[in-house]
Amino acid sequence: MDPIIDWQISRHDIKSRGQYLLETGKWADCHFLVGQEPNHQMLAGHKLILAMASPVFEAMFYGGLAEKNDPIPILDLDPSAFKSLLEYIYTDKISINSVDKACELCYGAKKYMLPHVVEQCITFLWSDLCPKNVCRAYEFAKLFEEPRLMEKCLQIMCTKSMDVIQDSSFEDVELSTIVTILDQDVLNIDSELNLFWAINKYAEKHGLCASRNHETSQSSSEHEPVASPQSPLNLDVEASSSNDQSNNQNIIGNNEHVGPAVVIANAGRQQELPTIRxxxxxxxxxxxxxxxxxxxxxxTNLLTQSEAFAILMNISTSNSCYPMPEGFTTNKNPRNAFTDSSPPSPIPGPSGNLAPMALRPGTTTSGLFPQHVPPPQPAPLPTKTVPAPAPAPVPSTHSDDTENPYYLEEMRNNDSNYDRKYYCRRIMRQQTECLNTSVLDCSLTFIVDRSVCITGIEVPTQVQGSTIVGNDRYSELLYAHLLDAHGSRLTYTHCNQRVQYNSMLEISFDRPVFIQRHKMYKIGVVFNKVGWYPVSQSVTKVNCDNVGFTFCVGSQSESVRDGLIRTIVFTYTRDGISYT
Known part of the structure; x- marks a missing residue:
């Protein structure tokens, strides 16, 4: 018996057979060129096995616009991460040994719609958090909208602040992460000097200055800077600001090949990036x-001479005639509020609910950390009262809850409007087009002034290009979900179907969800099909049959990609039931 020919005989399960096919490339009918030059690698695959695991691969190989190229270029993934995805698809094994590997693997799993791999990456990050990697994990959680992981990362940043900012990894975090830390009211630091020297060192590492500031150049020879724990350099504040702007322009310029709409979207996003200032x-x-x-x-030259003088005058006296420099905080409260040795209660794992913070006497939780409240008043003397009738149960909107059968049944029996759909269509302005080269995601926050039941959404389909002849349909592939204000998923749906170009596609969530008035919710959609989509900005307030919708809640600026969510489909709750 030839062991090479009869390799199946010695492999007793499908995993080991899949491992053999993956390692040898036997019977491979597709190839992938993964990574960037000069480190790209050629990897073999089997269309049927890949399509069995991923709807994205199914659309790629068996959809209406099946991939014709071989090899298929995959430039946005590291070869090691793509190998790990293939290993999971062929053998069910998931190998994660570092935060960087988890982040890279999760990106690929999201792209190819492998939710189990995503969950394992989140679980690994959750269990491996420490001051050295917490900023990286926070940026990952923010990018992929994992709110519970974001909150735990932020808790570690606040409770172990000194370890975080003094670790060498802090010099490589995004400026937006530093700004997030500085926005916290409570940090475990000795004084603001710890934060200042950490920012000074960060500016030194990234070369955010080009020359000395003219206001301090004359005096620098007379007064040498006092050595700090991080040995700060003299930095040119004005040059730092201009460098940040020029970097934004370079990023925008590099995207010229993908179409004007993408450049516009990227320009808006880059302008929002924070600077060292x-x-x-x-x-x-x-x-x-x-x-x-x-x-x-x-x-130091992180402050101009006039700024330093104005700040010093305000520190020295509360009645200074010199106002604080424009944009600088006037908050005098120290952040180092961790006066006891016991840290706040840990947050449970990604599948559990968020636990309340540990409270000290005279405090209550608001957001992440305790805030002072007046001491409790003495309880009133007992009086004779008549028991009030028990209120009707309120349906929960937590992601772990199921539909409330009482209300569903009552609404079906008593409310003629229950089965009638209403379409809150957003009013669009100046429509343009955006090219999706891989994954196009968008999200939309909103509140309503009356409790309703959300059943689905409408999104636009692709704009038909001039190169497409004789075919007015294509295979759309997308994922959508509805989140509450805490980021918990309430419902979701996948869509993989043939649709017409230049039309509207209505998709229904897996189950309808009751949403309460005056509370914020968020809809997210991820398009996985390459092509051009119509995007646009829209008005923020729309009334639909006596229900007022307010969109882009909590957003300082609106993205044109928000226009990819055109309509919210809803039904009414039964009259007489109030969700307050």
């Missing part, structure tokens, strides 16, 4: 003593 303005200089400020921050 945004971080400096959040330092609570007024919580320092005059001596601390004069011996440290005032002698």
């Amino acid at each position: 945004d971080a400096i303005r959040r330092i609570r200089f007024l919580s320092l003593s005059p001596q601390q400020f004069a011996d440290g921050p005032a002698r």
Whole structure:
């Protein structure tokens, strides 16, 4: 018996047979060129096995617009991460040994719609969080909209702040993450000087300056900066700001080949990126003593001479005639509020509910950390009362809850409007087009002024290009979900069907969800089909049959990609039931 020919005999399960096919490439009918030059690799695959695991691969190989190229270029994934995806598809094995590997693998799993791999990546990150990698994990959770992981990362940043900002990994985080840390009211630090020197070192590492500031150049020879724990350099504040802007322009310029709509979208997103100045303005200089400020921050070029003088005058006296520099915080409260040795209660794993923070006397939880509230008043003397009738149960909107059968049945029996759909269509402005080269995601926050039941949404289909002749349909592939204000998923749906170009596609969630008035919710959609989509900005308020919708809640600026969610489909709750 030839062991090479009869390799199946010695392999007793499908996993080991799949491993053999993956390792040898036997019977491979497709190939992938993965990664960027010069480190790209050629990997073999089997269309049927890949399509069995992923609806994206199914559409790629057996859809209406099946992939004709071989090899198939995959430039946005690291070869090792794509190998791990293939290993899972062929053998059910998931190998994760680092935060970077988890982030890269999760990106690929989201792209090819492998939810079990995503869950395993989140679980690994959850269990492996520490000050060294928490900023990286936070940025990952923010990018992929994992709110519970974001909240736990933020808790570690706040409770172990000194370890986080003093670790070498802090020099490589995004400026937006630094700004997020500086926006917290409670940090486990000795003083604001810890934050200031960490930002100074970050600016030094990234070379955000080009020359010395003209306001301090004359005096620098007379007064040498006082050495700090991080040995800060003198940095040119104005040059830093201009460098940030030029970097934004370079990023936009590099995207010219993908079409004007993408450049517009990227330009809007890049303009929102924070600069080193945004971080400096959040330092609570007024919580320092005059001596601390004069011996440290005032002698660096992170502040101009006029800014340093104005801040020092405001520290020295509460009635200073010099206003604080524009944009700088006037908060005088120190952040180091961890006065006891016991940290807040840990947050449970990704499948559990968020636990409340541990409370000290005279505090209550608001957001992540305790805030002071007045002491409790003495309880009133007992009086004779008549018991009030028990209120009707309110349906829960938590992601772990199922539909409330009582209300569903009552609505079906008593409300003639239950089965009638209403379409809250957003009013679009100046429509343009956006090219989806791989994965196109969008999200939309909203509130309503009357409790309703959300059943689905409408999204636009692709714009038919001039190169497509004789075919007015294509295979759409997308994922949509509805989240509550805490980021918990309430419902979701997948869509994989043939649709017409230049039309509207209505997709229904797996189950209808009751949403309460005056509470924020978020709809997210991920398109996985390459092509051009119509995008646009829209008005923020729409009334639909006595229900007022307010969109883009909590967003300082609107993205044109929000226009990919055109309509919210809903039904009414039964009259007489109030969800407050």
